[in-house]
Amino acid sequence: MKIPAAQPITAAQSRASRFQLGLTQAEVIDQSGLAGYKLKQFETGRFIPDMPFLQKLADFYASKGIELDDIKETSNDLPVQNTATAKPGGNKVALVQRPCFYISDTISPDLLDRCLERMHANDQRIAEILNKEIRNGMFGGYHEETVQEHQELFGAMAEGYLIFRLLQGNPIVPPIEGGSDPKSHADLLSQFYAQSPISQSDTQQVTGHVDEVEA
Incomplete structure (x- = not known):
């Protein structure tokens, strides 16, 4: 970029x-x-x-x-x-006093916007879940709602990493056809994140030169 x-x-x-x-x-x-x-x-x-x-x-x-x-x-x-x-x-090469990361120059402005917006929404949801109290189940263990929230928490955190790799030009999860049966863990992830920028069709061609973006 x-x-x-x-x-x-x-x-x-x-x-x-x-x-x-x-x-x-x-x-x-x-x-x-x-x-x-x-x-x-x-x-x-x-x-x-x-x-x-x-x-x-x-x-x-x-x-x-x-x-x-x-x-x-x-x-x-x-x-x-x-x-x-x-x-x-x-x-x-420019050394900076604050952190930076690399964004592939093949990332379109629209895809970059969608990725950052998704990461921001995940950050907010992660903060909400982290501040929630754990509920215990009636017969031991954790309440079903707590288990679901914890799964959502780790899902949002994992998606942040996947988006980060996508922005660097090295997408881990390839897009998959909506009606296709998953054949690998990558396919399962793609279906799980069907609404995420990492599963959009325009990420299939994300490869190539990488530029440093000051952060």
């Missing part, structure tokens, strides 16, 4: 703008009408959204009287390079 050289707004500017306005992420999402998962992923540095999203976010802060040009980048948001120990070809 290619990242534009110039962006309407950076993650640091978005965070600083919110702090100046005294707004939470939830309030910015509510007032701007922008996709919540994109803002959260953007501000935590996990990925850079599409240009229309960034422009709308910049316009939102501008409408609130924020001058983005007055907000300077901090050292925590800039690449760190050691020129003293530079190696041949080192100008093609």
